[in-house]
Amino acid sequence: MGTSIDVVGAAVDRARPAATWWGGLGYKERRVHLLAWKRHIARRIDELAALIAAETGKSPDDAALEVMLAVEHLDWAARNAGKVLGRRKVPSGMLAANHAATLEYLPLGVVGVIGPWNYPVYTPLGSVSYALAAGNAVVFKPSEHTPETGAWLATAWIEAVPEAPVLQAVLGDGSVGAALVWSGVDKIAFTGSAATARKVMATCAETLTPLVVEGGGKDAMIVAADADLDAAARAAAFGGFGNAGQTCAGVERVYVEKSVFNTFVDKVSALAVGEFTMTTPEQPAIVRAHVEDALLRGGKAVVGGAESIKSGNVAPVILTDVPEDSIAVTEETFGPTLVINPVDSVAEAIKRTNHSKYGLAASIFTRNAGAAMDTARKLRAGAASINAVLGFASVPSLPFGGVGDSGFGRIHGADGLREFSRAQSVTRQRFNPPMDLVRLDRDPHTMARALKLFRMRHGR
Numbered sequence: 260m261g262t263s264i265d266v267v268g269a270a271v272d273r274a275r276p277a278a279t280w281w282g283g284l285g286y287k288e289r290r291v292h293l294l295a296w297k298r299h300i301a302r303r304i305d306e307l308a309a310l311i312a313a314e315t316g317k318s319p320d321d322a323a324l325e326v327m328l329a330v331e332h333l334d335w336a337a338r339n340a341g342k343v344l345g346r347r348k349v350p351s352g353m354l355a356a357n358h359a360a361t362l363e364y365l366p367l368g369v370v371g372v373i374g375p376w377n378y379p380v381y382t383p384l385g386s387v388s389y390a391l392a393a394g395n396a397v398v399f400k401p402s403e404h405t406p407e408t409g410a411w412l413a414t415a416w417i418e419a420v421p422e423a424p425v426l427q428a429v430l431g432d433g434s435v436g437a438a439l440v441w442s443g444v445d446k447i448a449f450t451g452s453a454a455t456a457r458k459v460m461a462t463c464a465e466t467l468t469p470l471v472v473e474g475g476g477k478d479a480m481i482v483a484a485d486a487d488l489d490a491a492a493r494a495a496a497f498g499g500f501g502n503a504g505q506t507c508a509g510v511e512r513v514y515v516e517k518s519v520f521n522t523f524v525d526k527v528s529a530l531a532v533g534e535f536t537m538t539t540p541e542q543p544a545i546v547r548a549h550v551e552d553a554l555l556r557g558g559k560a561v562v563g564g565a566e567s568i569k570s571g572n573v574a575p576v577i578l579t580d581v582p583e584d585s586i587a588v589t590e591e592t593f594g595p596t597l598v599i600n601p602v603d604s605v606a607e608a609i610k611r612t613n614h615s616k617y618g619l620a621a622s623i624f625t626r627n628a629g630a631a632m633d634t635a636r637k638l639r640a641g642a643a644s645i646n647a648v649l650g651f652a653s654v655p656s657l658p659f660g661g662v663g664d665s666g667f668g669r670i671h672g673a674d675g676l677r678e679f680s681r682a683q684s685v686t687r688q689r690f691n692p693p694m695d696l697v698r699l700d701r702d703p704h705t706m707a708r709a710l711k712l713f714r715m716r717h718g719r
């Protein structure tokens with residue numbers, strides 16, 4: 260632990276003057292540098308994708324798609340930070356009509372970013388890009404399963420912006436993450452499991468370090484009877500089995516209206532092909548335990564079974580009619596499994612979707628656009644995608660984040676930029692007030708006039 264503390268402390272010490280330089284540049288100059296880093300990443304996408312593929316086991320194409328998404332976010336954050344955060348006038352209201360009021364979102368200083376392994380570029384850059392664009396320096400602790408990818412991003416920064424180590428990577432396991440949380444940085448952006456988030460939050464409570472948590476999910480897809488079932492099945496297969504199911508906002512549960520249940524299950528089953536690599540040696544045992552629990556409690560395996568989940572390579576599993584209290588329904592599985600359960604109505608699907616400690620995202624399939632929006636608003640989830648999966652993840656102007664065990668705070672979009680800023684409010688008195696109430700020798704007549712005006716304005 261001593262070494263972790265030293266390494267992290269040295270990185271944070273280097274980050275402090277870098278943050279001062281970076282924060283002092285202003286939005287336009289920061290944009291120039293951020294876009295230089297972006298181009299550096301975009302031009303070397305093959306190299307970075309190969310590294311991600313080697314470290315995670317995902318295909319180079321999936322890795323390249325991940326980088327493409329991350330770069331879109333970086334570009335948006337760089338181009339929009341000034342507009343979202345820059346100084347602006349706001350109305351000063353009746354009592355302060357003699358003041359000019361301005362609002363600006365200023366950098367926090369140094370932000371510590373702790374990342375997971377499943378999307379080792381897209382996920383941490385959801386915090387890193389927005390924190391940098393908001394004018395902060397970042398010390399980034401990538402997952403111990405993807406250290407090279409994390410180091411690559413920091414090296415790319417120094418190659419593109421040699422002036423200062425505004426982005427640094429500190430490598431190692433959870434002890435390095437813990438040291439970063441203790442280090443006195445001005446905010447922690449944590450992405451990972453709820454169990455680790457609890458530890459991080461306990462430490463943040465000690466030092467009053469603000470925290471944003473991007474946690475796991477148990478995302479549901481709702482399929483209404485009028486849905487395009489082919490599209491829904493394709494989306495369920497991609498959202499459930501893609502990246503071996505190791506996607507925080509992937510599909511883990513599907514609730515299908517009874518009249519189309521069998522057809523839907525047949526269609527998804529036809530798509531449940533191939534083998535996937537799981538990234539960590541521990542994960543297959545967790546996935547297997549979920550499948551076994553579902554089967555033990557009366558669920559049916561219509562594709563694969565516990566034997567599909569070997570160590571390393573895994574094959575898709577589709578389970579149906581799984582009791583809602585099985586851990587295959589209540590806990591994040593993070594494997595290539597889908598639980599598909601029939602429901603009487605969309606209302607029942609909403610109820611079951613919301614009956615979860617998680618609330619990251621959801622997807623809805625129906626041809627009725629109005630009903631879909633209505634359903635989305637009733638979901639206890641940070642995001643919803645209609646007639647597609649993960650649509651929100653590729654829209655940089657949309658905030659991303661969950662509720663409950665899925666976390667709090669937001670990355671991406673204007674909210675994501677503000678997450679890494681502090682609002683500063685400034686008023687400037689332009690002329691003496693006609694009714695001066697902020698003085699010790701307040702005139703009773705002035706107070707009476709003010710009260711009269713107040714009652715006219717608010718009491719009628």
Ligand code: NAD
Nearest residue numbers: 374375376401402432433436437451452455473474475507
């Ligand atoms: P994890 O919680 O095991 O680890 C996450 C990070 O925390 C790692 O870098 C790890 O080294 C570090 N860490 C471990 N102990 C720590 C401690 N005591 N203090 C500080 N840091 C510590 O999660 P994981 O297995 O790497 O990632 C998978 C999880 O992440 C899943 O639950 C997944 O759903 C979630 N996830 C969420 C999002 C999102 O945006 N909401 C995105 C991707 C992944």
